[in-house]
Amino acid sequence: MGNPKAFLTIQRKEAGYRPINDRIHDFSEVEQTLNSNDRRLQASRCMDCGVPFCHWACPLGNKPPEWNDALYKGDWKLAYELLTSTNDFPEFTGRICPGLCEKACVLNLMEHEPTTNREDEAAIIEHAFQEDYVKPNIPMRNGKKVLVIGAGPAGLSAATQLNQMGYLVTVIDARENAGGLLRFGIPNFKLNKAVIDRRMAILREEGIEFKFGIRGVSKTEKEHQPIQNDPTLANDKIVVIEDMAKKYDAVVVSTGTPTARDLPIPGRDLKGVYFALEMLSQENRVLAGEDIKKEDLVNAKGKNVLVIGGGDTGSDCIGTAHRQGAKSVTQIEIMPKPPVGPEDPKNPWPNWPRTLKTTSSHEEGCVRRWNINSLEFLGKDGKLTGVKVQEITWVPNPDGGRPLMKPAKEPEIIKAEMVLLAMGFLRPQQPEFPENVFLAGDAASGASLVVRALASGRKVAKDIDTFLSK
Numbered sequence: 001m002g003n004p005k006a007f008l009t010i011q012r013k014e015a016g017y018r019p020i021n022d023r024i025h026d027f028s029e030v031e032q033t034l035n036s037n038d039r040r041l042q043a044s045r046c047m048d049c050g051v052p053f054c055h056w057a058c059p060l061g062n063k064p065p066e067w068n069d070a071l072y073k074g075d076w077k078l079a080y081e082l083l084t085s086t087n088d089f090p091e092f093t094g095r096i097c098p099g100l101c102e103k104a105c106v107l108n109l110m111e112h113e114p115t116t117n118r119e120d121e122a123a124i125i126e127h128a129f130q131e132d133y134v135k136p137n138i139p140m141r142n143g144k145k146v147l148v149i150g151a152g153p154a155g156l157s158a159a160t161q162l163n164q165m166g167y168l169v170t171v172i173d174a175r176e177n178a179g180g181l182l183r184f185g186i187p188n189f190k191l192n193k194a195v196i197d198r199r200m201a202i203l204r205e206e207g208i209e210f211k212f213g214i215r216g217v218s219k220t221e222k223e224h225q226p227i228q229n230d231p232t233l234a235n236d237k238i239v240v241i242e243d244m245a246k247k248y249d250a251v252v253v254s255t256g257t258p259t260a261r262d263l264p265i266p267g268r269d270l271k272g273v274y275f276a277l278e279m280l281s282q283e284n285r286v287l288a289g290e291d292i293k294k295e296d297l298v299n300a301k302g303k304n305v306l307v308i309g310g311g312d313t314g315s316d317c318i319g320t321a322h323r324q325g326a327k328s329v330t331q332i333e334i335m336p337k338p339p340v341g342p343e344d345p346k347n348p349w350p351n352w353p354r355t356l357k358t359t360s361s362h363e364e365g366c367v368r369r370w371n372i373n374s375l376e377f378l379g380k381d382g383k384l385t386g387v388k389v390q391e392i393t394w395v396p397n398p399d400g401g402r403p404l405m406k407p408a409k410e411p412e413i414i415k416a417e418m419v420l421l422a423m424g425f426l427r428p429q430q431p432e433f434p435e436n437v438f439l440a441g442d443a444a445s446g447a448s449l450v451v452r453a454l455a456s457g458r459k460v461a462k463d464i465d466t467f468l469s470k
């Protein structure tokens, strides 16, 4: 620890977002950066605690005290080496990780002014790219081959680790490009897609082979109609996972959670009701230069938009709707409003606080309501005009278990020409695969976070190495 008293004299300083009236007109990243002097001052606030809870809270086991110390001392190269010893892609987590480590920081316990680990992480990796420290490392081959199915963060981190161990790695994906939800879900204003392309160039140089437009399905999935509601996943070229397990020494299945949770209430088939990803992934494709037919466009321009679902996906819909020129944006959530404030008495430090989250997209303007149940989509001539909703209350269940929902007010109508369903994703039901098939990321855990997907990919790579070294 370079400066043992810095946390007493230097305040937490975040780089903050670009001003709303500037950022709302484009899809460029909203977050700004601190100058390198301020960044080093922020790093100096880390106390290198005897028991660093940040290590424990970060699913990757990242070591903020170590790299913050190097950063404070101006040794950016050492900071980069320490950071990448546990994290294959800090340029992703540095931008979009919720910073689980920061909530567990000891400085968050007292004054709610934790260290700025996530931003420090982004600064270290961007500096490393600028200074050309990030070089492809072409490993010696060990003669064994692994197939990774799904090129999202979990698959990419498993592929990176296995490749570096000497395995010949092929990655296939059902879409036309790599990144998974990083590319086809998370909006550009949170993560510029050039950041993924920059990493992909390195992975290719390191010898990983990528093939796109190929879908991996289980034997049972091939026999039955696959359950998924995403038409952008390839349907023409299919490989059977069990067959691949015979062809390759090991297979990683990191196919995420392709099925979004639906809302099957009357009027669901009206034009104007979409899954969140129909809009988000299409917008990312449009920004990448893809031509979409006018009649297929999912665009909020001039519309009253209702986002159903109060989580992060919903928040990304809000930011995207604003940038597309929505007339108004409302977000409703069936659950009660979470407690406001930095602390959640039911889930105390160092756990992640389940408190109200206000994102950059919320700041841009939106009506937010909780305890709202959706009853019916209303329309005229096949087109959505509004949604009948009802305020509810949750009462304890006399039989124990989940609380029960009770109407609290008369139904009302929210005017909307566009509804975005952002209610999460179904956990995939995986069959019993041969013993050399390993599940990683959301495909294993259900919908989660990028940092957890990366950690899962690294773990699976280790498990495969142990399995194949037997």
Ligand SMILES: Cc1cc2nc3c(=O)[nH]c(=O)nc-3n(C[C@H](O)[C@H](O)[C@H](O)COP(=O)(O)OP(=O)(O)OC[C@H]3O[C@@H](n4cnc5c(N)ncnc54)[C@H](O)[C@@H]3O)c2cc1C
Pocket (backbone or CB within 6 Å): 096, 097, 098, 149, 150, 151, 152, 153, 154, 155, 172, 173, 174, 175, 178, 179, 180, 181, 182, 185, 186, 187, 190, 214, 215, 216, 217, 233, 254, 255, 256, 257, 258, 280, 312, 313, 316, 440, 441, 442, 443, 447, 448, 449, 450, 451, 453
């Ligand atoms: C809108 C949105 C915003 C989010 N924002 C954040 C955020 O800010 N921070 C954060 O930490 N997390 C965020 N998440 C969650 C995060 O994106 C996921 O947890 C993470 O991407 C999971 O990684 P994965 O590799 O397991 O799966 P995915 O990223 O879903 O990747 C799976 C890959 O498998 C491919 N695939 C699917 N089926 C098949 C098949 N049968 N055969 C071949 N390939 C297939 C897909 O094309 C995809 O490339 C967000 C999620 C969404 C939906």
Ligand code: SF4
Pocket (backbone or CB within 6 Å): 057, 058, 059, 060, 062, 063, 064, 093, 094, 097, 098, 099, 100, 101, 102, 117, 118, 121, 451
């Ligand atoms: S990946 Fe997330 S939790 Fe881990 S150190 Fe970085 S910001 Fe913290």
